[in-house]
Amino acid sequence: MEAAYILYFRVSTARQGASGLGLDAQRVASESYARSTGGTVLHEFVEVESGKRSHRPELAAAVEICRRSGATLLIAKLDRLARNVHFLSGLMQSGVRFVAADMPNADRFMLHIYAAMAEEEGRRISERTRAALAAAKARGVHLGSTAATLARRNRDCADRFASQVGPQIKDWIEQESMTYRAVAARLNKMKVASARGGQWHATTVHRVHHRLLATV
Numbered sequence: 001m002e003a004a005y006i007l008y009f010r011v012s013t014a015r016q017g018a019s020g021l022g023l024d025a026q027r028v029a030s031e032s033y034a035r036s037t038g039g040t041v042l043h044e045f046v047e048v049e050s051g052k053r054s055h056r057p058e059l060a061a062a063v064e065i066c067r068r069s070g071a072t073l074l075i076a077k078l079d080r081l082a083r084n085v086h087f088l089s090g091l092m093q094s095g096v097r098f099v100a101a102d103m104p105n106a107d108r109f110m111l112h113i114y115a116a117m118a119e120e121e122g123r124r125i126s127e128r129t130r131a132a133l134a135a136a137k138a139r140g141v142h143l144g145s146t147a148a149t150l151a152r153r154n155r156d157c158a159d160r161f162a163s164q165v166g167p168q169i170k171d172w173i174e175q176e177s178m179t180y181r182a183v184a185a186r187l188n189k190m191k192v193a194s195a196r197g198g199q200w201h202a203t204t205v206h207r208v209h210h211r212l213l214a215t216v
Helices: 014-019 023-036 057-069 085-092 108-138 145-176 180-189 202-215
Strands: 004-011 040-048 072-075 098-100
Touching: 004 023, 004 057, 023 040, 023 072, 040 057, 057 072, 108 202, 145 180, 145 202, 180 202
Parallel strands: 004 040, 004 072, 072 098
Antiparallel strands: none
């Protein structure tokens, strides 16, 4: 029986939704996966919402169609769904089948682990941003546009690092089926420093890998 899919895309800002920034990459990944399984895309939903928020009217509509039609909810990347383990658990308990194109063979346990990693990444990013803003304020820097500039600078640095190291990580994962932990061990053995100049861990590799995939 031919698989049927409902596509769900999420972008963080209205600007991304209007420009297609991030959205096009998600659509290409999802449609490519659907074709690889011989499936048919029935409909797609686009959500403009922060990954930290659980209010997702478009996702609710997509889930309801999946429930009525028996179709599978298809997303491009797990972190487009939510950086919240509780949110993901609720979706898993809804009875609706769903699959992430970037990890189609992940079981329920693996999905929980990756969601936890994404949630932790979001928490650390928020902590670093708050600490940097507090330090700037303590120096007497007038905050406002400074905050946006700092956040943009951090993102740009992370993107550049991912573009440099990410392709090799992606190759090891796809060509050698290496786990994030194995990749971290290899990078440490090769004495390659992480973005912050320290050791690599599974979560560090995960962040770089997914940041690279989000830009291609």
